[in-house]
Amino acid sequence: MNRQLVGKVAIVTGGSSGIGKTTAVALAREGAKVVVAGRNVKDLRDTVEKIKALDGEGLFIQTDVSRSEEVKAMVMTTIEKYGRLDCAFNNAGGNARIGGEVALTAEITEDAWDQVMNVNLKGVWLSMKYEIPEMLKVGGGSIVNTSSVDALRGEPYVAPYCASKSALLGLMKSSAWEYGKYGIRINSVCPGLIRTPPVEGRMQSDPEHEAGWTSKKALGRIGEPEEVAAAVVWLCSDAASFVTGHAMVVDGGFLA
Numbered sequence: 001m002n003r004q005l006v007g008k009v010a011i012v013t014g015g016s017s018g019i020g021k022t023t024a025v026a027l028a029r030e031g032a033k034v035v036v037a038g039r040n041v042k043d044l045r046d047t048v049e050k051i052k053a054l055d056g057e058g059l060f061i062q063t064d065v066s067r068s069e070e071v072k073a074m075v076m077t078t079i080e081k082y083g084r085l086d087c088a089f090n091n092a093g094g095n096a097r098i099g100g101e102v103a104l105t106a107e108i109t110e111d112a113w114d115q116v117m118n119v120n121l122k123g124v125w126l127s128m129k130y131e132i133p134e135m136l137k138v139g140g141g142s143i144v145n146t147s148s149v150d151a152l153r154g155e156p157y158v159a160p161y162c163a164s165k166s167a168l169l170g171l172m173k174s175s176a177w178e179y180g181k182y183g184i185r186i187n188s189v190c191p192g193l194i195r196t197p198p199v200e201g202r203m204q205s206d207p208e209h210e211a212g213w214t215s216k217k218a219l220g221r222i223g224e225p226e227e228v229a230a231a232v233v234w235l236c237s238d239a240a241s242f243v244t245g246h247a248m249v250v251d252g253g254f255l256a
C-alpha cells in the first residue's frame with residue numbers, strides 16, 4: 001500500500017510518551033519526517049530510536065510547550081533541519097486526574113488552574129502560533145490538537161482540565177475558519193480512556209478503574225494509543241482533504 005505522508009514533515013508535541021509517542025512512530029511509518037517534542041530527553045530519544053528502527057527519519061527537541069521561546073525554537077529548528085512543516089500533532093498535556101489537582105471548583109488553587117491552562121491550552125495555542133506561518137509558506141498543512149471526551153461532557157473535580165480541553169475546540173474551530181482558505185486544515189481528536197503510562201499507573205493503584213470505564217463503553221474496553229494514532233494519521237493525510245474544524249471522538253462509544 002502507498003505510504004500516505006511521504007515527503008511531509010511533522011511535529012508531535014508530547015512525543016515522549018503515550019499517545020504522542022505512538023503517533024510519532026505511526027506518522028513516520030507513513031513516510032513523514034517527524035520532530036518529537038517534550039521535556040524528558042531520555043523518553044524523546046527512545047521515540048526517535050523507534051522511528052529510526054523503521055528506517056524512518058526523525059529528531060527530538062527538548063521543549064516545554066508552556067514557554068513561548070522554547071516553542072518558537074522547536075518550530076525554527078524543524079525548519080532549519082527539514083526545510084518545511086506540513087503536519088502538527090499538538091498533543092502535549094496532562095490527564096484529567098493525573099498531574100492535575102483533583103478538587104471541587106471552589107477549592108482549586110490559582111496555581112493549579114494556571115498550570116493546567118498553561119500546558120493544555122496555551123501550549124497548543126503557542127504551538128499553532130509558530131506552526132501556522134510555516135504552513136502558510138508551503139501553501140497548506142494539517143494541524144491536529146489533542147482534546148478529550150471531557151471537552152464534550154463535564155467531569156466532577158477536574159474542572160480546569162475539562163475547561164482547557166473544551167477551550168481547545170473553540171480555538172480549533174475559529175482557526176479552521178481563518179486558515180481554511182490558505183489550505184490549512186485544523187482538527188482535534190477527543191480520546192476517551194486510552195491505555196497510556198499515566199492511565200496504566202492509575203489502573204494499577206485502582207483496579208476497579210478499568211472495570212468502571214469498560215462498562216461505560218459500547219465496545220466494552222478501553223482504547224489503545226494506536227487507535228488514536230490511526231485517527232491522527234488519517235486527519236494529517238490527503239484522505240481527509242475535506243475535513244476541517246472537526247472534533248473527532250475516539251472513545252469506543254463512551255459518549256454514545
Ligand SMILES: NC(=O)c1ccc[n+]([C@@H]2O[C@H](COP(=O)([O-])OP(=O)(O)OC[C@H]3O[C@@H](n4cnc5c(N)ncnc54)[C@H](OP(=O)(O)O)[C@@H]3O)[C@@H](O)[C@H]2O)c1
Pocket residue numbers: 013014015016017018019020037038039040041043063064065066091092093094095096119146147148149190191192193194195196197198199
Ligand atoms: N490517555 C487518555 O486516556 C487520554 C484521554 C483523553 C485525552 N488525553 C490527552 O492525550 C494527551 C497525551 O496524554 P497521554 O495519555 O498520552 O499521557 P502521557 O503518556 O503522560 O503523555 C503526555 C505527554 O505530554 C508531554 N507533556 C506534558 N507536559 C508538557 C509540557 N509542559 N511541555 C511539553 N510536553 C509536555 C509529556 O512529555 P514530557 O513529560 O517529556 O514533557 C508526554 O509526552 C494529553 O493531552 C491528554 O490530556 C489522554
